[in-house]
Amino acid sequence: MKGFAGLVSLVLGVAALAVSCSKDKVKGTLEFEVPAVFMQAGDEAVVRFSSSRIESFTVTQKPTGWNDPVVDIAARTVTIVSPVTFGEDIEGDDGETTTVETSGTVVLTGYSSDGVAASASLFVSVTSTVDLEGPANSYLVNKPAVNYRFDVRHTGNGGSTIEPASLAVVWQSKSGLIEYLRLTDDGKASFYIDADEDDDTRIAQGNALIGAYDASDNLLWSWHVWAADYDPEAADGTVVFNGQEMMTRNLGALDNDNSTTDRILASYGTYYQWGRKEPFIGPNTYSAGSGSSATMYNGSGGRVTLETVAASAETGTAAYALQHPLTYITGVTDSSNDWCWAHDSSLWSAAEKTENDPCPAGWRVAPASAYAGLAISGTPGASDFDKYGWTFTREGASSFFLGAGRRLYTNGKIQNLYVVVPASSSLSTRNVAEDAQPWEGLYWTADPASEGSDAQAFYFWFEKKSSTGGVTDSKPYARANGMQVRCVREK
DSSP, X not given: OOOOTTEEEEEOOOOOEEOOSXXXXXXXXXXXXXXXEXXXXXXXXXXXXXXXXXXXXXXXXXXTTOOOOEEETTTTEEEEEOOSSOSOEEEOTTSOEEEOOSEEXXXXXXXXXXXXXXXXXXXXXXXXXXXXXXXXXXXXXXXXXXXXXXXOSBOGGGOOBOOOSEEEEEEXXXXXXXXXXXXOTTXXXXXXXXXXXXXXXXXXXXXXXXXXXXXXXXXXXXXXXXXXXXXXXXXXXXXXXXXXXXXXXXXXXXXXXXXXXXXXXXXXOOBEETTOOOOBOOBSSTXXXXXXXXXXXXXXXXXXXXXXXXXXXXXXXXXXXXXXXXXXXXXXXXXXXXXSTTOOTTSSOSSSOOTTOOSBTTEEEOOGGGGTTOEESSOOOGGGXXXXXXXXXXXXXXXEEEOOBEEOTTTOOEEOBOOOOOTTSOTTOOOOOGGGOXXXXXXXXXXXXXXXXXXXXXXXXXXXXXXXXXXXXXXXXXXXXXXXXXXXXOO
């Protein structure tokens, strides 16, 4: 873990470990009451713990330079006082010089009457607490080694009041991205995101979905956490097209660049079926040639996978979509290839932000009017085939858009290579002859189609064989497709 001087986070890794040398020995348990406590440097924190069949307690580990935590056996508390300054050199009993740590682990160990040990660990880190602006369905976080909090007593964008009993990581793009998640007494999700392993001035980047559950483990709502080294309030953080202030990267993207294959892969954002708030992860390779998703993990580090189900009267509802955020609802003929059986055009809106809008607070899905008249910067050539995107301009403003393709409405697989389907083939057939393949970019707008059950998309493409490409600022597509999203500021 990494941190910076000024504030201290006492993060208690809840553990209840009991070790017995034989079946005849008495086992004990030891557990901290909360997973995280945050305090300023020099402050005191009193943390409760519970135990059973434990008679003696001792602190067996602490961060370098910290005073010994004080255990009150009768009150079942541990009192910790954080250092005032960090990074100072101190000399230990062995004569070795070390520095006062800004992060480390406190271990409380207890023993039963038979000497059987149980332990609980306490992570201590220098950090601050940031209360995120909301309510919203997604939260952009960009500061490293910070404890973040947001209200989970209301559904996205303040639609309804809920009373969660617990929280859990539904999926995350990196194991351990979301740490020390807990539900606070005042109804907030509290979690910690560390610094990047190679650069402690940057946040560990990735995407995650946090779910709120009732006492029967039914999912009440979920929120997308977008951790990125990106600030839309910074210089070049937005661009103005047609009077709409737009973010300069896709919702969920960790970059916006096509200079290398790594940066192309990072520039994919999360995908959305039109009208759904639930994000779907991007591809596992920059070219998305196999159609496979990137790996996802739950809060314990185990792998989770995306499932698919065909739209029906039972599965094609907003309620089903809410309770199944890891399920891609494919279109069928009877639903006119809409995931939503009732073709609800109010789930997103070009006029105002809806309860299901997936953008952060203060932002909403870009309307079709924001893309009107965007032109490709430069003339396409054969060398542009592997660039996967173009810079688009209008009235002196410009922004790069990745050719991120879509998740197909038929099977949910990612396809950023435009498929030329022979008349004799099914819609799911993939033509992988690269020299004949163009790539394509597809971005949902907040507008439903003027007719039928489709919705409008910003669409552009490039074909290597003919070195041609083009752009359509508003093209109808089936709503079961999963596409990228750009957010514009609410007015």
